[in-house]
Amino acid sequence: MAPKAVLVGPPGAGKSTIGRRLAQALDLSLFDTDVAVEEEAGRTIAEIFVQEGEPAFRALEEEIVRKAIESHEGIVSLGGGSILSERTRELLKGQTVIYLEISVAEGLKRTGTNTARPLLAGGDPRQKYTELMRKRRPLYREVASIRIRTDGRSPARVVQQLVAKLAE
Ligand SMILES: Nc1ncnc2c1ncn2[C@@H]1O[C@H](COP(=O)(O)OP(=O)(O)OP(=O)(O)O)[C@@H](O)[C@H]1O
Numbered sequence: 001m002a003p004k005a006v007l008v009g010p011p012g013a014g015k016s017t018i019g020r021r022l023a024q025a026l027d028l029s030l031f032d033t034d035v036a037v038e039e040e041a042g043r044t045i046a047e048i049f050v051q052e053g054e055p056a057f058r059a060l061e062e063e064i065v066r067k068a069i070e071s072h073e074g075i076v077s078l079g080g081g082s083i084l085s086e087r088t089r090e091l092l093k094g095q096t097v098i099y100l101e102i103s104v105a106e107g108l109k110r111t112g113t114n115t116a117r118p119l120l121a122g123g124d125p126r127q128k129y130t131e132l133m134r135k136r137r138p139l140y141r142e143v144a145s146i147r148i149r150t151d152g153r154s155p156a157r158v159v160q161q162l163v164a165k166l167a168e
């Protein structure tokens, strides 16, 4: 069985927030791969990055994402960088994949000074976020079957529009 929908997008796009609300609206369960990675590792993502490095995190993430896409029937929220994996992009073909779009300015506002996001920590966050989007935007677009702008739209409004699109 495939998920009803898989959410992708950069840090702060709302994968966790919209995922939770969309699942509630559709009476489905949410599987957030970031939460599952932390449960599996028994540590936070920030700790995994520091102690084992990003490649080890990506390997664990790829495995958890695969299981989620193959077996979860509700809503799946993917970690922001999971689409960097070619294997994951292959698995997403034929799935209903929602790309939560966000501008760099709004993404920075939403991620703010939160230090739980290792990829944005240290250095100039604007430069990091811009560079991250330059690399990833084509990949988010490649895997997406539905794109929705989230700038200036409340989570409730985003969910309302997604429920309508999923019913089409
Ligand atoms: N449409 C929205 N409008 C305004 N604020 C939002 C919206 N969606 C999410 N937010 C807020 O932005 C912040 C980041 O959202 P969230 O944690 O859901 O993003 P995420 O995509 O899961 O990020 P990460 O990749 O870091 O896990 C939260 O404080 C959330 O309340």
Ligand SMILES: O=C(O)C1=C[C@@H](O)[C@@H](O)[C@H](O)C1
Residues within 6 Å of the ligand: 010, 011, 034, 045, 078, 079, 080, 081, 082, 116, 117, 118, 119
């Ligand atoms: O965009 C990213 O690469 C990340 C986003 C988060 O969801 C986490 O998966 C982690 O902080 C890495």
Ligand SMILES: [Mg+2]
Residues within 6 Å of the ligand: 015, 016, 017, 034
């Ligand atoms: Mg999240």
